[in-house]
Amino acid sequence: MANVKVSALHKHFGPVHAVRGIDLDIPDGEFTVLVGPSGCGKSTLLRTIAGLEEIDEGRIEIGGEIVNEMRPRDRDVAMVFQDYALYPHMTVFGNISLSLRARRMAKSEMEERVGRVADMLGIKSLLERYPRQLSGGQRQRVAIGRAIVRNPRVFLFDEPLSNLDAQLRDEMRGEIKRLHQEIATTMIYVTHDQVEAMTLADRIVLLRDGVIEQQGAPLDLFEQPTTLFVAGFLGSPRMNFVKGRLEGGPDGVAVKLNGGGPAWPLPRGRNPVLANGAEVIVGLRPEHVGRAGTGPAAQGFARVEAAIELVQPTGSRSYATFKLADQPVMAELQAHDISHAGERMCVDINLRRVSLFDPGTGKAL
Amino acid sequence: MKARLTPWKLGTRRLREGAVRIVIVGLFIMFVLVPLYWVIVTSIKPSKDYLTVPPVWFPAEPTLVHYTAALFSYRGLQGLINSLIISSAATLLSAVLGTMMAYSLARFRTGGQHLAFWVLSQRFLPPVAIVLPIFLLFRGWGLYDTHIGLILAYTFMTLPLSVWMMYAYFRQLPKSLEDAALVDGLSRWQAFRLVAVPLAAPGIAAAAVFIFISVWTEFFFALILTSRYAFTLPTIFRAFLGFQGAQYGEACALATTSLVPSIVLGMLVQRHLVRGLTLGALRG
Numbered sequence: 001m002a003n004v005k006v007s008a009l010h011k012h013f014g015p016v017h018a019v020r021g022i023d024l025d026i027p028d029g030e031f032t033v034l035v036g037p038s039g040c041g042k043s044t045l046l047r048t049i050a051g052l053e054e055i056d057e058g059r060i061e062i063g064g065e066i067v068n069e070m071r072p073r074d075r076d077v078a079m080v081f082q083d084y085a086l087y088p089h090m091t092v093f094g095n096i097s098l099s100l101r102a103r104r105m106a107k108s109e110m111e112e113r114v115g116r117v118a119d120m121l122g123i124k125s126l127l128e129r130y131p132r133q134l135s136g137g138q139r140q141r142v143a144i145g146r147a148i149v150r151n152p153r154v155f156l157f158d159e160p161l162s163n164l165d166a167q168l169r170d171e172m173r174g175e176i177k178r179l180h181q182e183i184a185t186t187m188i189y190v191t192h193d194q195v196e197a198m199t200l201a202d203r204i205v206l207l208r209d210g211v212i213e214q215q216g217a218p219l220d221l222f223e224q225p226t227t228l229f230v231a232g233f234l235g236s237p238r239m240n241f242v243k244g245r246l247e248g249g250p251d252g253v254a255v256k257l258n259g260g261g262p263a264w265p266l267p268r269g270r271n272p273v274l275a276n277g278a279e280v281i282v283g284l285r286p287e288h289v290g291r292a293g294t295g296p297a298a299q300g301f302a303r304v305e306a307a308i309e310l311v312q313p314t315g316s317r318s319y320a321t322f323k324l325a326d327q328p329v330m331a332e333l334q335a336h337d338i339s340h341a342g343e344r345m346c347v348d349i350n351l352r353r354v355s356l357f358d359p360g361t362g363k364a365l
Numbered sequence: 366m367k368a369r370l371t372p373w374k375l376g377t378r379r380l381r382e383g384a385v386r387i388v389i390v391g392l393f394i395m396f397v398l399v400p401l402y403w404v405i406v407t408s409i410k411p412s413k414d415y416l417t418v419p420p421v422w423f424p425a426e427p428t429l430v431h432y433t434a435a436l437f438s439y440r441g442l443q444g445l446i447n448s449l450i451i452s453s454a455a456t457l458l459s460a461v462l463g464t465m466m467a468y469s470l471a472r473f474r475t476g477g478q479h480l481a482f483w484v485l486s487q488r489f490l491p492p493v494a495i496v497l498p499i500f501l502l503f504r505g506w507g508l509y510d511t512h513i514g515l516i517l518a519y520t521f522m523t524l525p526l527s528v529w530m531m532y533a534y535f536r537q538l539p540k541s542l543e544d545a546a547l548v549d550g551l552s553r554w555q556a557f558r559l560v561a562v563p564l565a566a567p568g569i570a571a572a573a574v575f576i577f578i579s580v581w582t583e584f585f586f587a588l589i590l591t592s593r594y595a596f597t598l599p600t601i602f603r604a605f606l607g608f609q610g611a612q613y614g615e616a617c618a619l620a621t622t623s624l625v626p627s628i629v630l631g632m633l634v635q636r637h638l639v640r641g642l643t644l645g646a647l648r649g
Contacts (some may be wrong), residue, residue, distance in 0.1 A: 052544050072547040085545040087562045098559070099549035146549065156548075 002063030196240025463527025
């Protein structure tokens with residue numbers, strides 16, 4: 001059990017500046033997910049914490065101890081790899097017990113610990129098998145078993161579920177979360193999948209081009225993205241972005257979309273620091289665009305008429321695409337709200353949940 | 366229109382393909398096996414049957430007299446023992462050193478991008494270019510006509526080959542297995558010994574077979590660097606083409622004897638050569 005602190009970390013691979021000055025403070029026992037598009041430096045950051053990559057600048061502390069120069073074996077961290085990295089020439093027992101053998105643990109204690117872990121993961125019957133005789137999900141369990149048998153101070157996961165099929169991935173995701181609840185050890189988890197990030201994390205650290213774009217609790221990032229990039233990255237289907245312009249109105253600030261239509265008054269408290277007439281990007285999550293009720297639009301909602309161009313039913317919901325001021329927008333509707341494309345309907349947009357971004361800097365307003 | 370194959374047409378086509386295959390394989394077998402057969406049969410023929418026309422396919426009175434002559438009168442047994450000692454030791458040294466050097470080249474990029482190729486380039490040196498300096502050095506160091514001398518010479522001669530073979534092998538082994546071992550608490554040396562080497566076993570076996578065969582059959586260095594004591598099997602064959610004409614029976618007896626270790630070694634490592642150990646290590 002230990003906290004992990006990364007300060008001003010830099011890492012180059014030849015001409016590529018993969019990690020550009022990252023500061024990160026992960027408290028003991030927290031489940032932190034590093035997420036971002038491929039090439040954002042998340043795996044590199046994880047590997048530097050493991051000690052598998054040397055760092056060029058900065059400092060890494062585990063449990064208050066600077067580990068910059070420490071070999072991986074002395075850091076007392078465990079890692080689960082994307083390709084499982086099971087030793088093919090050893091049985092499941094051999095794979096799980098290797099770290100204990102390396103520490104010259106007594107055989108009886110070793111067997112007891114491996115047995116306990118195998119019980120916990122439901123792989124007790126597989127201990128004598130070789131990795132090639134296991135299915136993908138079983139291999140992943142063995143890889144996790146190999147990590148937890150040691151009681152490390154920190155767990156590192158490098159995209160551990162990306163090789164599994166969708167159903168198994170959901171199942172294993174749940175197991176990893178349960179595992180964290182049971183053993184409450186610090187976990188750092190790398191993924192490019194924003195659903196995994198949202199569901200697993202106590203805290204999401206969103207990386208982009210080697211720097212932290214935003215970090216915080218999943219719902220904070222989801223509801224209050226500080227940049228256009230974060231807003232677009234989290235959420236599926238992704239946030240709609242519509243170009244518009246700020247206008248001063250009788251009741252405060254309003255936003256007018258570029259393609260026409262009435263100006264939408266922004267709820268009180270939203271006073272962007274931009275001048276009247278400034279260009280903005282309006283962010284609308286699909287779930288905040290829904291079918292209008294029978295009465296007039298409620299306070300804080302804007303009603304528009306939509307000609308639906310595309311319908312994508314998922315079973316529980318249907319996603320409908322239409323043009324809002326000549327720009328495509330997706331609405332999340334109840335499954336039976338719409339039957340087919342070409343339909344015209346009224347939709348209400350929840351203005352309280354609208355995000356505004358500066359198109360120049362990409363920052364939230 | 367696609368021509369339909371009737372069963373009859375299909376039958377003749379198969380027949381024709383089968384016949385072609387048999388002829389090609391048959392020719393190949395003759396090319397390889399007939400000389401081998403001749404060597405083995407000649408080793409048990411009485412001298413009068415050596416070069417008759419038509420040839421004697423199998424002697425009426427097979428004899429082992431050439432074996433005793435080759436092994437004892439011509440010191441074939443001593444040569445065989447020398448060859449076994451020298452080839453095994455050189456193979457072991459070359460495989461062990463080569464594996465460690467190759468691992469270093471493959472995992473740490475030791476010596477930048479050129480060292481690996483420089484090692485291989487040693488192979489381009491014609492042996493005549495270095496045999497004289499080595500001869501003089503060995504005389505000075507007291508290594509001339511010793512087992513150790515020849516073992517060292519062969520180890521360094523075959524190192525480029527074993528380094529290069531193992532370098533190629535390690536480069537295709539997934540690095541994440543060793544990363545896992547390092548995080549699991551193994552030292553670099555343990556990760557090499559417990560993870561990388563077992564996975565590279567098929568490559569090491571293949572390299573060892575190549576090294577052993579090239580050392581076992583080496584003639585030139587053995588001829589120059591040994592004389593009455595540490596001589597190897599190939600150098601004895603000179604004696605069979607002497608003043609009294611060719612000693613076919615003795616030569617073939619010794620040749621047959623020298624086949625045995627290669628065959629045994631091939632059988633021992635065959636399992637390793639074909640086993641795909643990395644299967645199942647990664648996503649599958």
